[in-house]
């Protein structure tokens with residue numbers, strides 16, 4: 001399965017959960033709708049009501065809400081650990097033994113931050129990290145949320 005398919009499956013599942021956790025809502029009549037058409041005015045131009053949060057068209061806002069509440073954003077410290085794994089040996093500067101990552105952090109913090117960002121970008125390209133509403137999340141966290149929340153459709 002290629003990365004795009006993997007991602008669309010993930011977002012399809014999130015969309016399904018968003019539908020399961022929300023209700024159709026007719027804004028004109030200000031009532032939640034049973035089925036597809038509003039029982040009062042007959043319109044099928046329904047918004048989605050997420051109990052306790054509000055009413056809005058579409059499911060993107062629901063997905064953002066659910067993920068931000070149930071998954072933790074990526075903590076950048078993991079990138080530092082990965083960089084340390086790449087440079088495990090201490091180096092000698094003059095007569096002092098230093099840890100290369102500690103040294104770079106102090107000597108060139110901008111370069112260090114660029115390396116962290118590049119590492120995160122690489123994981124985004126590999127789809128290990130997924131951005132939702134401007135925040136980075138581990139794919140595995142989102143996947144876990146999906147496994148815990150996706151109900152099988154009742155046929």
Ligand SMILES: [Zn+2]
Nearest residue numbers: 026029038041
């Ligand atoms: Zn209505």
